[in-house]
Structure formats: C-alpha cells, structure tokens
Amino acid sequence: MPLLLSSTPLHSWLLAISVSLLVACHKPAPEAPPPRPALVMQLTDLHTDHGQWLTGEVRPRYESAQGFRIAGKIIQRHVEVGDHVKKGQMLARLDAEDNQLSLASAQAALQSAEAQLALAEADSKRQRQLFEKRFISAAALDTVETRLKSSLAQVMQAQAQVRVASNQAQYTTLAAERDGIVTAIDAEPGQVVSAGQVIARVAVPDELEVQIAIPESRLENLEPGAPAIIRLWSNRDQVYQGRIREIAPAADPATRTFRTKVSLLNADEKVQIGMTAGVRLERQEQAFVLPSTAVSQQHGEAQVWVMDANNRVHAQQVDIGGYSEQGVSIVSGLKGDETLVVTGIHTLTEGQAVTPLRTEINQ
Secondary structure: OHHHHHHHHHHHHHHHHHHHHHHHHOOOOOOOOOOEEEEEEEHHHOOEEEEEEEEEEEEEOOEEEEEOOOOEEEEEEOOOOOOEEOOOOEEEEEOOHHHHHHHHHHHHHHHHHHHHHHHHHHHHHHHHHHHHOOOOOHHHHHHHHHHHHHHHHHHHHHHHHHHHHHHHHHOOEEEOOOOEEEEEEOOOOOOEEOOOOEEEEEEOOOOEEEEEEEEHHHOOOOOOOOEEEEEEOOEEEEEEEEEEEEEOOOOOOOOOEEEEEEEEOOOOOOOOOOOEEEEEEEEEEEEEEEOHHHOEEEOOEEEEEEEOOOOEEEEEEOEEEEEOOOOEEEEEOOOOOOEEEOOOHHHOOOOOEEEEEEOOOOO
C-alpha cells in the first residue's frame, strides 16, 4: 500500500508533462490575412468616350477675297465691314485716267492699221489686174500679196489691243462676285495697290462651318460625312448638329494636324462668323476611358482587374484604343457593368479578396 500511495503523485506529474509536450507540438494555425483595401469604381460611372472635343472657329463655307485685276490707285471705296452686298455691286474704284488714255491709243492704232489695210487691198487689186495682162511678174505680185497679209495681221493685232485696253478700263471698278456680307476691308482710298492684292472679303453667311485641326493620333475612323456635335463658347447650352465636310489630305508641316471643316446643319442667328466653337467628333466605336492606373500589361497583353460579387478580383484582358489626356480608351473586353480596381493593381493576385473602397473620378 505505501508503494501504491507514493506512485500516485508521480503518475500525475508524468501525465501533466505528457500533456504539455503534446500541446507544444501542435501550434494553432495562423489566421488568414484580412482582405486588402482596394480603390474600386463601377464602370458605368466612368467616362464613355463617344468622341472628342476640339476647338475651332466659325467660318463661312464660301468667302471671296476680292482684288483688282490691274494695279492702280484707289480713289473710292463704297462699302464698310458688315455691309450686305448684292452680286455686281461696286465695292471700290481705281483712278481710270491712265486706262482711258491707253484705250484711246489702242483705238487710234487700230484706225491706222485699218487704213493701211485698205491701201494694201487697193494696191493688191491693181497689181493683180496688171499681172493678168502680163505687165508685171509673179514675183512683184507676191510682194504685194505679202504686204496685204501683213496689213491684215496688223489690223487683227490692233483689234486685240483695243479689247485688252477696253477690259483694262473696266477693271478699274471692283464689283461683288456674289451676294454676301463684307467681312474685311484691306485697303483704303489713296492707297496704290498691285494687281491681285486683296481689297475686300465677301462671305456668304447662309452656309457656315467650323474649321478645326485634328491631331494625327485622333484621325483614325474619321471620314467626310461623319456626324458631329457643335457648341458655341458664347452659349454652351445650345447644341448644334454638324457633319464633317472635308478633311485635308496632308498634315500641316508645322503643327502636324489635319485641317478639317465641319458643316453647321442647323445654324441660327446666334451663330456669327469668327466665333469660337467646340466640336465633338462622333467615332464609330464606343470606348470606355479608364484611368491609366487601372490598366496594366501582362505578357504583352493589356488587362484590368474586375471585382466579383464576393469581393474577389480577377484579371480581364482588354483591347486599348488609344491614350489621351483623360486616360486609356478601352474598345473591347468590357461589358459596361463591371466593378474595376483603379489603383494598386500591380500587387493583386488572381482570386484575391479585397475590401472595396469606392471613389469618384473626374473625367
């Protein structure tokens, strides 16, 4: 019995040590890391790129830069900037004294040539009669006939000179080529101008357009006939419909842009020549513009990170349409209802759980 009693404490002590050793050998499993915060945004809240705004100037489709066809001194100007003119209405007039003298000189030269021709015709008639009677040789007759032809040519030359001088006299008046409005005056009475120098500009206000410069990076998928939206800077609440009428076939060597003309289809009296306007060009495809921080490259392919209903992220390949000041244009790969991670995407892994932090991004 004493041995039995003495072994009881020893057994308890050994049992306690065994339990301690077992507990020490089985450490508790580490806790899973909490989901990392991620800045996300609904794709429908991002800017949808239907086109692009470019700044231009309202210009008339038809505008004539008119000048005199001859040089001279302006003695009268009959219109002012803003005047409405009719086709054929006089705009300005040159001093016509010298032209009238030139016309008189040409007419006198014509009369002299005609007199010489009459004399040559009479001489030719007499010489032919003498030749028929064999009083003169054929060589003598040929000389007379040649003189007649020369006189005839001189008359024709003099007639042409009279017509030129007559036209020159008419060119001393500058008339409007079409109905329109005078948009500029570039010469004043008393000024001596050269032939072809611009005196006045006459525009047709019925057909207006906006002239813009399109960068070569934005020229893709644009062609004449494409629709556009136009807003005036003076009244941005008013929207006008437009259509691309012309795209320059070559870029400007200085700016590397293509001059483009967009017709105003529903212009009203608020649209004035020279106003500044914004033009939104409608492109064929619809693209979503994402912040550049939301797009990464993986094995040469562009991708974004989409968060599912369980707050787990998945990589999604997309096609990039281009880059702009607003961000990256995505043309395919997204449906439009996804929730995207917009920052910190380079540390994400497939299926990783995140804590979404929603934000608003100004586009």
